[in-house]
Amino acid sequence: MDVTEPATRTRRSDATRAAILRAARERFAADGYDRATIRAIAADARIDPSMVMRYYGSKEGLFAAAAEFDLRLPDLAEVPPDRLGETLIRHFVRRWEADGTLVALLRAAATNPGAADRMRGIFAGQLATAVARSSADPATAERRAGLVASQILGLALTRYVVRLPPVVDLDPEELTAWVGPTIQRYLTQPLPPSRASGR
Amino acid sequence: MDVTEPATRTRRSDATRAAILRAARERFAADGYDRATIRAIAADARIDPSMVMRYYGSKEGLFAAAAEFDLRLPDLAEVPPDRLGETLIRHFVRRWEADGTLVALLRAAATNPGAADRMRGIFAGQLATAVARSSADPATAERRAGLVASQILGLALTRYVVRLPPVVDLDPEELTAWVGPTIQRYLTQPLPPSRASGR
DNA sequence: AATGTTTGCCAACACGTGTTGACTTAACTG
DNA sequence: CAGTTAAGTCAACACGTGTTGGCAAACATT
Numbered sequence: 360m361d362v363t364e365p366a367t368r369t370r371r372s373d374a375t376r377a378a379i380l381r382a383a384r385e386r387f388a389a390d391g392y393d394r395a396t397i398r399a400i401a402a403d404a405r406i407d408p409s410m411v412m413r414y415y416g417s418k419e420g421l422f423a424a425a426a427e428f429d430l431r432l433p434d435l436a437e438v439p440p441d442r443l444g445e446t447l448i449r450h451f452v453r454r455w456e457a458d459g460t461l462v463a464l465l466r467a468a469a470t471n472p473g474a475a476d477r478m479r480g481i482f483a484g485q486l487a488t489a490v491a492r493s494s495a496d497p498a499t500a501e502r503r504a505g506l507v508a509s510q511i512l513g514l515a516l517t518r519y520v521v522r523l524p525p526v527v528d529l530d531p532e533e534l535t536a537w538v539g540p541t542i543q544r545y546l547t548q549p550l551p552p553s554r555a556s557g558r
Numbered sequence: 559m560d561v562t563e564p565a566t567r568t569r570r571s572d573a574t575r576a577a578i579l580r581a582a583r584e585r586f587a588a589d590g591y592d593r594a595t596i597r598a599i600a601a602d603a604r605i606d607p608s609m610v611m612r613y614y615g616s617k618e619g620l621f622a623a624a625a626e627f628d629l630r631l632p633d634l635a636e637v638p639p640d641r642l643g644e645t646l647i648r649h650f651v652r653r654w655e656a657d658g659t660l661v662a663l664l665r666a667a668a669t670n671p672g673a674a675d676r677m678r679g680i681f682a683g684q685l686a687t688a689v690a691r692s693s694a695d696p697a698t699a700e701r702r703a704g705l706v707a708s709q710i711l712g713l714a715l716t717r718y719v720v721r722l723p724p725v726v727d728l729d730p731e732e733l734t735a736w737v738g739p740t741i742q743r744y745l746t747q748p749l750p751p752s753r754a755s756g757r
Numbered sequence: 758a759a760t761g762t763t764t765g766c767c768a769a770c771a772c773g774t775g776t777t778g779a780c781t782t783a784a785c786t787g
Numbered sequence: 788c789a790g791t792t793a794a795g796t797c798a799a800c801a802c803g804t805g806t807t808g809g810c811a812a813a814c815a816t817t
Binding site (some may be wrong): 509 | 665681728
């Protein structure tokens with residue numbers, strides 16, 4: 360009952376916890392949710408499978424911890440409006456080339472409802488809000504963010520998951536030159552004539 | 559030995575085969591490769607799981623048969639060059655709204671290497687060749703087709719798999735108005751200044 | 758009618774999975 | 788040093804999976 364140490368004491372098991380998390384991210388990214396087994400993850404982390412259960416409760420719990428992800432989007436309000444597309448595509452390529460977490464999430468989201476839910480959460484809570492802050496017209500911000508997501512995730516899918524050769528071969532500069540204008544258009548183009556002729 | 563009937567005789571089991579295939583497509587589309595179990599597919603088709611094995615050899619074999627897919631792309635050489643984007647996006651939305659096979663393939667491709675391979679095959683054998691036929695510059699056709707694929711598949715992913723609300727809510731007309739120009743640009747835009755500084 | 762073949766169902770195998778609880782070892786605490 | 792707690796190991800359970808072979812009914816062929 361007497362708790363004299365600070366709330367954030369470093370437990371002796373923190374190294375193990377971190378090793379599990381690292382192995383889990385790699386496995387989830389490489390194999391997806393179903394094929395990434397707890398036994399394989401534990402083997403990578405050189406511990407017993409039961410440790411995973413003790414520290415993360417269940418496979419779902421482990422995935423939830425491993426799929427925590429911050430896009431680290433810059434403040435788009437400070438970016439020159441005509442360079443939004445270029446800035447965003449550059450940021451994304453750098454971000455997921457350095458950290459496989461988003462690829463893991465993407466792979467898992469294709470089959471696991473919880474992962475898909477988290478994916479939606481990330482894009483609503485991070486992308487959509489960032490776009491809204493930079494947008495002159497908040498009413499269309501969500502739709503614009505959705506279109507941006509479709510291109511960004513499509514790129515991640517074809518480049519890192521399906522590995523379509525021509526998309527894999529593009530270097531970051533070419534990628535920026537090609538896709539930047541697309542993002543830019545989705546963000547800043549005036550609404551297309553919504554010829555709302557009742558279906 | 560005496561085969562009097564034509565080579566393509568209709569076997570009595572053809573109905574069952576078709577029922578299995580139909581159920582398999584639905585299950586693979588809804589659940590992905592791993593979660594779609596043979597038992598569930600057989601139950602949907604109202605037959606015994608062992609029938610699936612008899613007719614398709616294995617789960618891999620069943621998937622191979624279920625993921626046979628023809629994009630049915632029109633001859634792009636006959637499309638007015640300034641309407642390529644609109645034509646393609648319209649075609650794709652209609653195509654995969656009517657047939658869940660491509661969604662099944664997409665879901666499976668996220669985790670199953672064989673499915674990813676088939677996905678690459680479809681886009682190399684169908685999309686890339688169609689684009690090459692319409693392109694003035696065959697040298698860049700493959701790259702352009704890859705970019706088109708990234709946007710098309712990203713749309714399918716966000717709309718039918720992850721189900722991002724703003725993308726789900728777009729009706730086909732809005733989709734065409736927004737994404738058509740993107741496809742158009744990927745297909746017909748002159749090459750961006752590839753500042754080819756060594757590698 | 759008798760025979761062979763196709764179509765289908767049943768029960769079971771072998772295996773890998775997530776998960777659990779009992780036990781041993783290490784580390785800290787008085 | 789004794790005693791308590793944390794960290795880690797081991798073996799096993801219960802379950803669902805793909806897959807297999809045997810057997811009965813329906814059909815086709817002579």
